[in-house]
Amino acid sequence: MNDQEAWDRGVRLMERIHDRLPHDLRQQLEAVLAGYRRRKEEMLALTLAGGSAGICRACGGQCCQNGKYRFSGLDLLALLEQQTPLPAPDFTQKPLCPYGDAGGCRMPAPFRPLDCVLFICEAIADRLEEPATHTLARLEQELRQSVGQAETLLGRRLGQPLLLLAGHPDGTDTPRRRAAN
Template sequence: MAGWDHEWQEAVSRVAAAFERLSDAARQNLEGHARGMVAHKEAMQQLVARADAAAHCAGCGGACCVRGRYHFSAVDLLVYLATAKPLFAPRFDNGLCPFLGEPECLIPAGYRPFNCITFNCDLIEDQLTRDEVSRFYRMEQELSARYAEIRALFPARSMDGPLL
């Protein structure tokens, strides 16, 4: 537990230092991308909310969230920094996904990692119309492009992969 906390703090410090080194113009550019990403993720969450995703997740106990691990990326942290959103404290002591609180995710929908916001189990996807499913997967591709746009603001590969 203490090891993960230490690794988390080191990773946060590394990304925060890169953020601080940005010029004002680059920081404003990042802020625009970050706000767009938050809105995009919220729109994706709203789409599955129409299928009553929260009730389905509660019904199975959020099995996908319980098994999730360390999907939070450097880009996800940059979005927090660029929008001045207070960062959550992961729970490395819970034996589950460290971003899973009680009773729900510690991360607001617009700030959740790519894997978390783009995964729909069959229970949820089966409740969506064919058009909604197609729209969701188009939005997933657009979200992937948004991640690439933010990574491109930094030296090659420096913001790739999970934070931990």
């Protein structure tokens, strides 16, 4: 299976999971995803305030190399839940990230892959003041908790890259128990 086939299969898998959620479980997941998106936006706003936009433009996005495995099942569920158009990955532009182009990431901030949001290069880190670094650390912890909550709710490893989830559509690669409600 090539990357595009894995992407298509992963999208279909997550669409089926999303569409089949019982109402109460969907509401719980929506609450988790709302926090997930909000914290991503907060993290990106803090790094922008620290001057990341200019640094990233000058760098040319070296952190965006080889990014095909960064987009997770949970990232896709966040898009589906908000009825946001799915990105059209371009797997031919290796080693560049298939979700970006010359202008940068094509995804709105709250839908960018978690790995991309969490990554702060040394040049940006050096410009951040201490209060911001503490807030970023707290937000990272909260984002990771959101991933765990969503995985517990759905009984699946949603933080895994979508391209890898496509290889295990039944979830047998990583059994998890659903939390008692």
